[in-house]
Amino acid sequence: MPLKNPKLTPFEKAVYGAVMTIPPGATRSYKWVAMQMGSPGSARAVGNALNKNPYAPYVPCHRVVASDGSLGGYSGGVCSKRKLLKQEKLLKFSQYEARNPKQCSNVKNSNDRNLFI
């Protein structure tokens, strides 16, 4: 069932595959994904692939964040992405949110960037 859309390039398939490898409640960076597929410099291309991501929630693209700890982006909006992550339990986000309850768009946390469990 997974990944049988021929319209997708091998690269995208590789990306989705790598992303699906991410365990629930965990976050990885675009760079990480790029590296998993053997192209450490293709982080940006990875973002492109996820942007088109036809497998929406099937591929846990919401578990992929920027290398600096920021949420990066999300087709459904960074807000949704953040909520999903929060819902999946991880995040030391609680700490951050405790300090910024109303914040919903950006999570440029330099201190709480320890998102990788």
Add this chain to the structure above:
DNA sequence: CGTATGACTGCTT
């Protein structure tokens, strides 16, 4: 085939 674009990254200002 060359140009433009973007959910990135790392280094410098």
Add this chain to the structure above:
DNA sequence: CAAGCAGCCATAC
């Protein structure tokens, strides 16, 4: 510490 700039990659036009 935050903002800006330049480099890199795959895809769409």
